[in-house]
Amino acid sequence: MKRGKFIALEGGEGAGKSTQARLLAEALQKIGQTCVITREPGGTPGAEAIRGLLLGTEGEGWHPRAEALLFAAARSDHVERLIVPALERGEWVICDRFVDSSRAYQGGGGGLSDAEVLDLHRIGSGGLLPDLTLLIEVTPAIVAQRLALRDGDQADRIGGRHADYHAAVVAAFRRFADAEPHRFARIDGDGPARAVHAAILSALGPLLP
Ligand code: T5A
Numbered sequence: 320m321k322r323g324k325f326i327a328l329e330g331g332e333g334a335g336k337s338t339q340a341r342l343l344a345e346a347l348q349k350i351g352q353t354c355v356i357t358r359e360p361g362g363t364p365g366a367e368a369i370r371g372l373l374l375g376t377e378g379e380g381w382h383p384r385a386e387a388l389l390f391a392a393a394r395s396d397h398v399e400r401l402i403v404p405a406l407e408r409g410e411w412v413i414c415d416r417f418v419d420s421s422r423a424y425q426g427g428g429g430g431l432s433d434a435e436v437l438d439l440h441r442i443g444s445g446g447l448l449p450d451l452t453l454l455i456e457v458t459p460a461i462v463a464q465r466l467a468l469r470d471g472d473q474a475d476r477i478g479g480r481h482a483d484y485h486a487a488v489v490a491a492f493r494r495f496a497d498a499e500p501h502r503f504a505r506i507d508g509d510g511p512a513r514a515v516h517a518a519i520l521s522a523l524g525p526l527l528p
Contacts, residue, residue: 327417330455354411366393376435387425395443437515
């Protein structure tokens with residue numbers, strides 16, 4: 320059995336990752352591919368329970384190291400129970416965020432070193448990396464408009480952090496993509512969803528059957 324392909328979508332808050340994950344899954348299904356669409360934190364019952372702990376707004380929250388450990392624990396369960404089995408069945412896995420989110424948020428935004436985040440990923444998930452990571456980049460003013468329209472003034476614990484934190488996250492994603500161009504495709508997310516989808520299909524070209 321040929322191993323499936325693992326695609327991650329990354330970017331700042333509200334960049335359009337979930338929208339694009341759905342459009343990509345539909346496009347793959349149309350050409351006869353089986354795919355699993357999933358998200359982080361989450362994707363398995365255990366990881367979804369950890370998601371509630373991480374993103375809920377009750378209580379005093381987590382300090383940066385505890386937060387990084389919880390994301391790594393959720394990812395470990397997700398990789399072991401959902402992602403690797405699907406890849407071994409030859410399926411596509413489309414994942415809304417993966418380890419580069421931990422590098423950008425707990426590292427770039429939260430102050431852990433990149434080596435620390437990658438160590439946690441090695442211990443928890445064997446260092447698994449996607450075949451391709453699509454980094455969706457949207458101009459901050461455009462994303463702010465989209466999120467205001469969708470969420471009003473509601474945000475989860477991490478989404479509600481200061482603008483400087485989110486600017487550091489976006490800058491970290493850009494650095495990772497520039498440093499590893501073979502692993503990332505940078506996608507302009509400013510246009511209509513269908514135009515962004517077309518850019519994603521073109522970036523995926525070499526991986527498509
Ligand atoms: N996190 C996560 C970490 O800190 N470390 C980690 O390791 C991981 C895995 C997850 C939070 O956890 C943090 C990051 C996050 O803060 P989440 O709710 O999953 O929380 O947060 P997001 O991933 O940011 O999810 P969002 O739903 O907010 O953003 P998406 O999925 O990027 O955006 P989407 O597709 O829902 O679109 C947002 C809105 O814009 C519209 C959509 O209809 C929607 O209303 N839209 C467009 N409008 C116009 N043109 C387009 N091209 C559009 N694309 C989407």
